[in-house]
Amino acid sequence: MGESRAAIRGGGMATIYDVARLANVSAKTVSRVLNEDGPVGPRTRQAVQEAIAQLGYVPSNAARMMRSNRSGLVGLITGAITAAQEPTHPAGLPDLLIVQGIQRVMADQDMTLMVADTGGRADRIPRLVRTFLEHRAEGLIYVADYHQRVRLPPVAGSTPLVLANCFDDAGTPAVLPDxxxxxxxxxxxxxxxxxxxxxxxxxxxxxxxxxxxxxxxxxxxxxxxxxxxxxxxxxxxxxxxxxxxxxxxxxxxxxxxxxxxxxxxxxxxxxxxxxxxxxxxxxxxxxxxxxxxxxxxxxxxxxxxxxxxxxTVELPYRDMGQRAAERLLACISGQGRDEPTPTLVSGPVLxxxxxxxxxxxxxxxxxxxxxxxx
The missing domain is CATH 3.40.50.2300 (Response regulator)
Known part of the structure; x- marks a missing residue:
């Protein structure tokens, strides 16, 4: 490992081939270390790991995503960010609490939640959907600020969509307050x-x-x-x-x-x-x-x-978010995608x-x- 970091990188971002050259191994061996999908001796593994650390190499998930068709990404569209006002003001709370419930489930499943805000403009929704699909989101959730009927653009391909706090006439899977x-x-x-x-x-x-x-x-x-x-x-x-x-x-x-x-x-x-x-x-x-x-x-x-x-009666916003996330994960796995019945969530009397x-x-x-x- 005599070559310097600067010489290897030439001032640019390190690649898997730079790591291979610095560790004096093949790119395939580096891939085995990164993916843990093949036998690699302890000394070779150490050399690769040291090269990665020295170069500051960040592995790209693009190839893995292409092979497995899994990105680990879920897109969420809401108006909560722009709707929320002062922390003591109740406006915007339903959206944010639903988002928190969704995030809790996704984090437990090692999924990454990407959140986009509409800015209060429904005409932005189609562009946000396209952006999430371009980033290979495995599923989408749309969160409304109150219980209502919505009309969203169709999602291209087989990417599942779940509605939270709203429903449509197309029978899209939905989670609603009872x-x-x-x-x-x-x-x-x-x-x-x-x-x-x-x-x-x-x-x-x-x-x-x-x-x-x-x-x-x-x-x-x-x-x-x-x-x-x-x-x-x-x-x-x-x-x-x-x-x-x-x-x-x-x-x-x-x-x-x-x-x-x-x-x-x-x-x-x-x-x-x-x-x-x-x-x-x-x-x-x-x-x-x-x-x-x-x-x-x-x-x-x-x-x-x-x-x-x-x-009062509790509107179970966090529970609704959790149920929406669970329903989306089921749809991603191929379960319940054709089930049009909304999931109703009730809260207690306080x-x-x-x-x-x-x-x-x-x-x-x-x-x-x-x-x-x-």
Whole structure:
């Protein structure tokens, strides 16, 4: 090994042939050392390893990839990076938590996750898909920021695609939150605590989650033997703007003015529940003494810091990410690629102090001015 590193490399990147010359062996012997796929004597192996270290040689995986058709790469497309705002703001959290769940599974399987952000522009998705395919990604995952129907460009060739937090009309494998079960479990638990007038302040009516949760709400009422009263269901969210504040205030006022008002308000998400606390208190209605409040999502920075802490349902974002990763790995191995049924993932009800028990023998009426009346 008398030749210098500079003489061997000539100032460029070292190759397997440079290593072979410096170690005084064949390139095939170097390949055997790198791939551990053939017999090599200990002294020869040491010479090759010393040459690699001296030259700073970095093996290329290109040839191995061509032979095995495996790259160990998975592409993920999301809008989480540009959507995320301040760390304390709930926006962007679903995407990021799903990505964390995917990363955990891929790391355990020694797969490398390549993440690309759409920048909030759907027209970038086809180019990102092509880029991942050019890098020989073995599979792709698309993560949406909320439960929705999507339309993605077809993926060329046989590369599998899995959707997380979304679905399409083509039957692409998908992992979704079980919104119907989540709302059912929450309302069933509230009914078991003695509440008989359970209101539901919904998100936009055109959202997939709203239609599914409304079904779960009615399922739980029916199971508890409680009649469905359409006056107790109020749309209270449109676009997260100033108009929403007016809509939410008016919805709450309509509920409080009912001859038989609710004893609990179930909110479409935890951010809405936080605003409901303030509106109720501005009207002299105490939480939970006069009115119980429940949320949805379990955004812990909201649910655990409100006073009283918020009863809510966890949207299992990390679990969804893990299940999406597991489903993609199964598709890569040739299993379940033709299974169109979405994987539904449910989360637990987190029972906290914002919902109080209501003994059936001692009902109270909440008048519009907030006073409790027998």
């Amino acid at each position: 919104d119907r079960r989540g709302q059912h479990d929450l309302v069933a638990r509230i009914a078991a605590a003695g509440h008989r007038r359970i209101a539901y302040l919904t998100l936009r009516e055109d959202m997939v989650a709203t239609s599914l949760r409304s079904l779960g709400y009615r399922d739980a009422l029916a199971e508890a033997g409680l009649p469905f009263d359409p006056r107790l269901v109020q749309v209270a969210y449109l676009s997260d703007g100033e108009e929403d504040s007016r809509i939410l205030v008016e919805a709450i006022d309509r509920l409080l003015e009912l001859p038989d008002p609710p004893t609990v308000l179930c909110c479409g998400n935890d951010a809405m529940a936080m605003r409901v606390y303030g509106i109720l208190r501005s009207r002299g209605v105490r939480v939970p003494e006069d009115m119980s409040v429940a949320g949805y999502d379990n955004h812990r920075i909201i649910a655990e810091t409100l006073y009283p802490p918020l009863t 029972w906290r102090a914002s919902v109080t028990d209501r003994p059936a023998a001692n009902p109270r009426h909440i008048s519009f001015n907030g006073r409790s009346e027998p």
